[in-house]
Amino acid sequence: MLIISDIAELEEALRIHRTECKHLSLVPTMGNLHEGHLKLVNQASEISDFVCVSIFVNPLQFGPKEDYIAYPRTLDEDISKLENTNCSLLFLPESKDLLLNIRECKADPYLSSILCGKTRTNHFDGVVTIVNRLFELFKPKSTYFGEKDYQQLMIIKEFITRNDLNIKIEGISTEREESGLAKSSRNKYLSSDEKEKATLIYKSLCKVRQSILDLSSLDQALDEAIELLEENSFKVDYFEARSRVSLKSSNDLEEIILFCAATINNVRLIDNLKV
Ligand code: PAF
Numbered sequence: 001m002l003i004i005s006d007i008a009e010l011e012e013a014l015r016i017h018r019t020e021c022k023h024l025s026l027v028p029t030m031g032n033l034h035e036g037h038l039k040l041v042n043q044a045s046e047i048s049d050f051v052c053v054s055i056f057v058n059p060l061q062f063g064p065k066e067d068y069i070a071y072p073r074t075l076d077e078d079i080s081k082l083e084n085t086n087c088s089l090l091f092l093p094e095s096k097d098l099l100l101n102i103r104e105c106k107a108d109p110y111l112s113s114i115l116c117g118k119t120r121t122n123h124f125d126g127v128v129t130i131v132n133r134l135f136e137l138f139k140p141k142s143t144y145f146g147e148k149d150y151q152q153l154m155i156i157k158e159f160i161t162r163n164d165l166n167i168k169i170e171g172i173s174t175e176r177e178e179s180g181l182a183k184s185s186r187n188k189y190l191s192s193d194e195k196e197k198a199t200l201i202y203k204s205l206c207k208v209r210q211s212i213l214d215l216s217s218l219d220q221a222l223d224e225a226i227e228l229l230e231e232n233s234f235k236v237d238y239f240e241a242r243s244r245v246s247l248k249s250s251n252d253l254e255e256i257i258l259f260c261a262a263t264i265n266n267v268r269l270i271d272n273l274k275v
Helices: 007-020 035-047 075-083 095-099 123-138 147-162 185-189 192-213 218-231
Strands: 002-004 024-029 050-055 087-091 142-146 168-172 235-243 256-264 267-274
Touching: 002 007, 007 024, 007 087, 007 123, 024 035, 024 123, 035 050, 035 142, 035 168, 050 075, 050 123, 075 087, 087 123, 123 147, 142 147, 147 168, 147 256, 147 267, 185 267, 192 218, 192 235, 192 256, 192 267, 218 235, 218 256
Parallel strands: 002 087, 024 050, 024 142, 050 087, 142 168
Antiparallel strands: 235 256, 256 267
C-alpha cells in the first residue's frame, strides 16, 4: 500500500497508475477506521483494481462547538487495518495543502436544511467542499459511503448528479455491534454505561418500524421512542420518518426510512433504519 501525503506526489502516482489500472475507486474517510469503513474498502475492491482511501479530519465540517480537536485520530491502527485490505493507496493530506485555494461548494439547500442540517449549519457545505476536492484529485470511477450517514450519502449523490461528475456512488449498509449499536468513531467517547444506553437508539428504530408494519399510529410510535430515549438521559435532536428517495416527510410504507439523532453526555449519535 502506497502512503502519500504530498499532493504533487499523489498526482504523479495517480498519473502512473491510471495508465495501468482500469477502475480507480475512492473511499473518503476521517480515519479512526472501524469495520464499517473496512466494509467500504472491501466493497470497492470487488469491482476496482485500484482502491484509494483518504484520511482527513475535515475542519470545514465541524461547527465551532463541535469535536474537531477531540475527534479520535488513530493513524497507526488505521494503517495496520488498511494493510489487511486491498487498499492500494492511502492519502493523508496536510490541512494547509488540501484547503489551499479550495473551491467552496454548496450542498443542496433542501437536503442540507433538514435532519442534521437543522442544527449543524454549514456542516454539509463543508462535507461537499472537501469531497469535491478529493474527487478533483482522484477522478474516481466510483466512490463509497456508509448508509449510517444516509443524509450525507443523499447530499453527495445529488452533488455528483448536479455537477455531472460521472462518478458512480455506492451506499453501503451500516455495520453494527452485536447489541445493534451502529459502528461509529464517536462510540469511542461513550462510557460502558452510555454504550449500553446507546443501544436504545437502534432498539427504538426497530420498535417504530414494527409499529409501522403493524399499521399502528406512526406519530404515537415516534413520541414513545422519543420519550424512552429522554427517560434514559438522551436529548433527542430528531426522530422522524422520511422518504428514502427524496428525504421529504413520508408515510408511504414502501419508501420510509426512520432517522434518529440523539445526544448523551455531549456525544451526538445518529442512526437510521429502512422500513
Ligand atoms: O463521513 C465522513 O467520514 C466524512 O464526512 C467525509 C465524507 C470523509 C468527508 O470529510
